[in-house]
Amino acid sequence: MSRSSSHSVLPGFGLSLGYTLVYLSLLVLIPLAGLLAKSASLTLADIWAIATGPRALASFRVTFGASFIAACLNGFFGLIVAWVLVRYDFWGKRFIDALVDLPFALPTAVAGITLATLYAETGVIGEWFAKAGIKIAYTPLGIVVALTFIGLPFVVRTLQPVLEDIEPEVEEAAATLGASRWQTFRRVLFPAVFPALLTGFTLAFSRAIGEYGSVIFIAGNMPLISEITPLLIISKLEQYDFVGATALASVMLVISFVMLLAINLLQWWASNRHRSVPVKDAAALGGAQ
Amino acid sequence: MSIDIRNISKRFGNFVALDNINLDIPTGELVALLGPSGCGKTTLLRIIAGMESADEGQVLFGGAEATHLHARERQVGFVFQHYALFRHMSVFENVAFGLRVKPRKERPSESEIRKRVMELLSLVQLDWLADRYPSQLSGGQRQRIALARALAVEPKVLLLDEPFGALDTKVRKELRRWLRRLHDEMHISSVFVTHDQEEALEVADRVVVMNKGRIEQVGSPDQVYSNPATPFVYQFLGNVNVFHSRLQGNLWAEVARREDGAGGEGGGAGDSLAFVRPHDIDILREPVPDALGAEVRYVHPIGPVVRVELAHQSELVEVELTRERQEELQLAQGQSVWLKPRQVRVFPAGTVAGEALQDFSI
Numbered sequence: 001m002s003r004s005s006s007h008s009v010l011p012g013f014g015l016s017l018g019y020t021l022v023y024l025s026l027l028v029l030i031p032l033a034g035l036l037a038k039s040a041s042l043t044l045a046d047i048w049a050i051a052t053g054p055r056a057l058a059s060f061r062v063t064f065g066a067s068f069i070a071a072c073l074n075g076f077f078g079l080i081v082a083w084v085l086v087r088y089d090f091w092g093k094r095f096i097d098a099l100v101d102l103p104f105a106l107p108t109a110v111a112g113i114t115l116a117t118l119y120a121e122t123g124v125i126g127e128w129f130a131k132a133g134i135k136i137a138y139t140p141l142g143i144v145v146a147l148t149f150i151g152l153p154f155v156v157r158t159l160q161p162v163l164e165d166i167e168p169e170v171e172e173a174a175a176t177l178g179a180s181r182w183q184t185f186r187r188v189l190f191p192a193v194f195p196a197l198l199t200g201f202t203l204a205f206s207r208a209i210g211e212y213g214s215v216i217f218i219a220g221n222m223p224l225i226s227e228i229t230p231l232l233i234i235s236k237l238e239q240y241d242f243v244g245a246t247a248l249a250s251v252m253l254v255i256s257f258v259m260l261l262a263i264n265l266l267q268w269w270a271s272n273r274h275r276s277v278p279v280k281d282a283a284a285l286g287g288a289q
Numbered sequence: 290m291s292i293d294i295r296n297i298s299k300r301f302g303n304f305v306a307l308d309n310i311n312l313d314i315p316t317g318e319l320v321a322l323l324g325p326s327g328c329g330k331t332t333l334l335r336i337i338a339g340m341e342s343a344d345e346g347q348v349l350f351g352g353a354e355a356t357h358l359h360a361r362e363r364q365v366g367f368v369f370q371h372y373a374l375f376r377h378m379s380v381f382e383n384v385a386f387g388l389r390v391k392p393r394k395e396r397p398s399e400s401e402i403r404k405r406v407m408e409l410l411s412l413v414q415l416d417w418l419a420d421r422y423p424s425q426l427s428g429g430q431r432q433r434i435a436l437a438r439a440l441a442v443e444p445k446v447l448l449l450d451e452p453f454g455a456l457d458t459k460v461r462k463e464l465r466r467w468l469r470r471l472h473d474e475m476h477i478s479s480v481f482v483t484h485d486q487e488e489a490l491e492v493a494d495r496v497v498v499m500n501k502g503r504i505e506q507v508g509s510p511d512q513v514y515s516n517p518a519t520p521f522v523y524q525f526l527g528n529v530n531v532f533h534s535r536l537q538g539n540l541w542a543e544v545a546r547r548e549d550g551a552g553g554e555g556g557g558a559g560d561s562l563a564f565v566r567p568h569d570i571d572i573l574r575e576p577v578p579d580a581l582g583a584e585v586r587y588v589h590p591i592g593p594v595v596r597v598e599l600a601h602q603s604e605l606v607e608v609e610l611t612r613e614r615q616e617e618l619q620l621a622q623g624q625s626v627w628l629k630p631r632q633v634r635v636f637p638a639g640t641v642a643g644e645a646l647q648d649f650s651i
């Protein structure tokens with residue numbers, strides 16, 4: 001039953017794990033360790049001072065805040081898009097399905113420039129919002145738009161296979177038991193897709209935190225208002241303030257890591273709570289099978 | 290509650306799934322819809338449940354019009370072949386679902402829900418599994434939970450779509466006896482769909498044999514087996530030998546084995562087909578009048594019976610003997626023997642569709 005027994009049915013565990021570790025070391029661990037080593041030249045007090053500077057704090061707020069809002073928007077609308085693509089057959093479905101992947105492929109700078117043009121006060125979409133007194137481009141709202149754009153495919157592509165997996169019988173069963181459409185969605189469908197939705201949300205969120213290319217074209221990049229942390233790091237580098245840039249990067253790394261860890265734990269809980277066997281029952285279950 | 294099905298028709302594109310079906314199911318009966326796959330039995334069940342709408346015709350529940358009622362308003366319990374349990378809910382919550390989604394005014398209190406669910410779980414003898422999740426149960430246990438869930442809303446009609454189809458033989462046999470007992474205790478009308486004739490004959494009060502969107506015969510299990518109304522029913526319920534015959538009286542004075550696959554061809558007015566069950570043929574070592582000469586090809590002892598394959602001219606005939614009879618006869622390959630039918634059923638050749646014969650011939 002247990003997969004961690006010494007004689008695994010699948011051969012090559014040592015080789016593939018070794019490969020995984022080397023690969024991850026070369027690409028992720030060593031660069032990140034270098035970053036931390038560089039910041040080790042600073043004392044914690046120095047790092048604290050740099051990270052809590054007004055400009056740095058404002059940039060953290062913008063980066064994490066806008067990323068969070070964008071990921072939430074993607075979670076909501078991505079669910080609808082995935083639902084439509086899985087559940088209904090309509091003319092042009094394949095085309096729309098392909099369209100979803102576009103933000104993956106498009107150079108982010110192109111996306112940023114396009115969005116900035118469209119959502120500017122003189123742009124095709126922006127002028128309508130301008131009439132209502134809402135400025136999108138060159139404000140934090142513009143950052144949210146750009147981050148929503150680049151995060152969309154993550155949610156849709158994570159949800160699609162899970163939605164396809166839900167048998168129509170489950171919904172029919174709920175209906176014969178007297179559940180309304182809304183009750184069926186809230187009690188049956190949503191809990192089934194929730195772990196996947198959380199995964200998609202996490203992916204979109206992490207992607208948004210690290211995004212640089214598209215944001216700088218639409219953000220306006222005003223310090224304290226619409227400046228994201230990656231941009232602040234770049235501007236520090238341009239002033240040869242390597243230590244300051246490293247300190248900011250390390251702080252961002254730690255915050256991102258803690259947040260992703262928390263979301264991962266939540267996800268693990270969400271997907272495992274209906275599989276876990278209470279310890280006292282484990283033996284009985286083993287016997288019953 | 291009684292169910293009346295009146296002139297129901299349903300097509301999917303050009304395919305006629307149901308062709309003018311009329312059926313009355315009286316209160317308290319356990320009815321089996323039996324037929325080969327694609328005969329429309331599941332479609333009919335889904336129309337009764339309100340998951341599919343008929344193109345024409347009416348469904349009445351207890352005499353009241355129910356044709357256009359939504360599934361959730363019909364008060365039917367439905368059990369699916371593949372259980373359709375809610376995977377993210379515990380067994381307890383699965384069974385409680387129907388009670389929890391009731392409108393606030395009708396919803397029982399938490400303690401009542403608890404009591405009712407535990408009652409149902411002990412009814413299906415699985416109260417010790419209340420905290421488990423469906424993925425931790427065996428197929429038989431899942432299906433019993435699905436049944437408890439369907440019964441929780443106190444349905445007036447219980448509908449089961451191939452409920453034991455995904456289970457192995459032993460569990461299936463246990464569960465169908467158990468379903469029979471449960472049905473007798475609950476006093477509701479039940480309809481179940483199956484393609485397994487043994488299941489239908491064992492469990493049901495009445496069997497509805499369907500083929501190609503039509504009802505071939507409705508009757509008690511004994512009626513449909515021993516007195517099939519049509520050649521299709523004869524062939525679908527158990528094995529049968531088909532003889533293309535020119536009959537004199539009721540015995541096969543001059544019986545010729547059906548020469549070609551397509552029965553009913555090249556027939557003169559007097560042509561007919563004779564159907565004989567393998568266990569209705571006796572094998573004799575000595576010739577007697579009216580018997581048919583044949584040669585033993587194979588002798589297979591299968592459990593309690595011995596199946597003998599014989600060749601009459603170029604055609605195969607299947608006969609089932611008891612073990613005792615085989616002890617007496619001592620049949621062996623290559624022997625010449627004589628066949629004498631105990632019971633023959635004759636249908637005019639014209640009434641037998643060649644296609645149906647080919648599809649379901651043994």
